[in-house]
Amino acid sequence: MSEHFPKSPGWLDWCQNPSKPRFQLPAGSVDAHCHVFGPGERFPYAIERKYTPCDASKEQLFALRDHLGFERNVVVQATCHGADNRALVDACLSSGGKARGVATVKRNVSDQELDALHAAGIRGVRFNFVKRLVDFTPREELIEIAHRVAKLNWHVVVYFEAVDLPELWDFFSGLPTTVVIDHMGRPDVTQPVDGRDFELLVKFMREHANVWSKVSCPERLSATGKPALNGEQGAYQDVVPFARRLVETFPDRVLWGTDWPHPNLKNHMPDDGLLVDFIPRIATTPELQRKLLVDNPMRLYWGK
Numbered sequence: 001m002s003e004h005f006p007k008s009p010g011w012l013d014w015c016q017n018p019s020k021p022r023f024q025l026p027a028g029s030v031d032a033h034c035h036v037f038g039p040g041e042r043f044p045y046a047i048e049r050k051y052t053p054c055d056a057s058k059e060q061l062f063a064l065r066d067h068l069g070f071e072r073n074v075v076v077q078a079t080c081h082g083a084d085n086r087a088l089v090d091a092c093l094s095s096g097g098k099a100r101g102v103a104t105v106k107r108n109v110s111d112q113e114l115d116a117l118h119a120a121g122i123r124g125v126r127f128n129f130v131k132r133l134v135d136f137t138p139r140e141e142l143i144e145i146a147h148r149v150a151k152l153n154w155h156v157v158v159y160f161e162a163v164d165l166p167e168l169w170d171f172f173s174g175l176p177t178t179v180v181i182d183h184m185g186r187p188d189v190t191q192p193v194d195g196r197d198f199e200l201l202v203k204f205m206r207e208h209a210n211v212w213s214k215v216s217c218p219e220r221l222s223a224t225g226k227p228a229l230n231g232e233q234g235a236y237q238d239v240v241p242f243a244r245r246l247v248e249t250f251p252d253r254v255l256w257g258t259d260w261p262h263p264n265l266k267n268h269m270p271d272d273g274l275l276v277d278f279i280p281r282i283a284t285t286p287e288l289q290r291k292l293l294v295d296n297p298m299r300l301y302w303g304k
Contacts, residue, residue, distance in 0.1 A: 013054050014261035018067065019273030023280050025069040026290045030297035032074040033182070033216050033257025036061055036091045037081075043090070046082030053080050056261040058091035064260055065098075068276050074255075074301055076102045076157065077126055078263060083109075085117065092121035100301040102126050102157050105149075107141045118152050123301050124180070125149050129160040129168060139171055150177035155212075155300065161186045162197040169204065178210050178300070180255065183217040184242055190223050193241040205250055212253040212300070215243035215292070218278055219262065219270040235274055243282040251291045255300070256283075 037056040077088050085103045092101045102124040155178035162185045187198045205211045218236035283289045
């Protein structure tokens, strides 16, 4: 990591020696949510960033992909790089067609720049509403961007916290393309799976056939913290009912990803092999596993 970009205090480094998953992924599986950070000396982090991550290169990401048994990646632009998508584009172009991307763009992006991003493998834009991570962007600017990328048949990824869904409901409903919710809208897993907040998310997906959800990041959502060394197979049990409900209710509109290299984690750093072993607990049949890991991401990212 460059000395010019010291990481944010308290950050944990990502797991350098992840275990080999016990769960054998279906052929053609896609890690549909991961990141590349820098390296900072080549791809500087945004001045306006709220945090500085550990460097996490495309080579390290692709090595993890192969170690875990995935065949493809969807690389998502993180807020630390702002709207400078160079590291993301470089990863996609270097992947031999095995990576697609989700970018961050601003209102002043040109049609030529959007076309170049599309040619590099970008298939979506991300709108972040988590206030501790980003500054406010006017809704009219986001709507304008959404209409422009819809012409390319891109989708919009939205990142928000469960308590904010009522405020965002009308805005999300007005988006003119497929909408993908990051990490189930960050539900409070100490509440019942049929409680008010999560029931509202399920209602939103039922009423909007263009809305998908990622059933990822149990390590962020779990209230039980770091799994015990002798209880890995039961890790993040409190998240299972929430993810399983979405997988079983909307089997054709769910995605899964590692979230490597797990930015902004300070309590514990997950073993990516154990995260893969979380999958059969939320997608309990081979059919559901194939939809979640192969059919859905291939349709969304490689089908156009």
